[in-house]
Amino acid sequence: MSEKRKALVVVDVQNDFCPGGSLAVANGDEVVAPLNKLMKEFLDRGEPVFKTRDWHPAQAKHFAANGGMWPIHCVQNTSGAEFHKDLSDDPRITIISKGVNESSDGYSGFDGTNLAQLLREQDVKEVWVGGLATDYCVKHTVVDGLRAGFEVKALADAMRPVNLKPSDGKQAVEEMREAGAEIVGSTSKVAGLS
Ligand SMILES: [Zn+2]
DSSP states (O other): OOOOOEEEEEEOOBGGGSTTSTTOOTTGGGGHHHHHHHHHHHHHTTOOEEEEEEOBOTTOTTBGGGTSSBOSOOBTTSGGGSBOTTSOOOTTOEEEEEOOSTTOOOOSTTTTSSHHHHHHHTTOOEEEEEEEOIIIIIHHHHHHHHHTTOEEEEEEEEEEOOOSSTTHHHHHHHHHHHHTOEEESOHHHHTTOO
């Protein structure tokens, strides 16, 4: 077998990014089912699975109240920062916390974390990425994964955009593709057109 070793990175499927949360992504909870299915498949094959989470201090500059651009979300140890209740959990899954400092946005799962190191230690060549939100943390994680030297598959059916502008999700997919990611699945959902 010469098949490339793969890993799955599930980005920020947290309460505050799902319907009812403080920074809710429209239909954000629709990513739970496809990602649960993929997590099971990866774990069943013995392939590594990671979940990233926004994990901000209350005083983060990322928040509009402190000079940033976002409503307060995913503050450390609050219910908004917890993973969606239906997202699969398993002791084999590694949690990556990001945006943990007052000065960091933490859009990318690779920003200020040991994710790249953990992937290399496990000889991973190809990283599959889905989650929330397409136009911020998913895009930045995909692009940084490519920069770190991994092949990246972006899971179009398992991501949803914030869409501050209606075209943001669609544009983010184009940026991921141009950066070298392979886009897998239906991009109509990524664009928020489903
Ligand atoms: Zn954040």
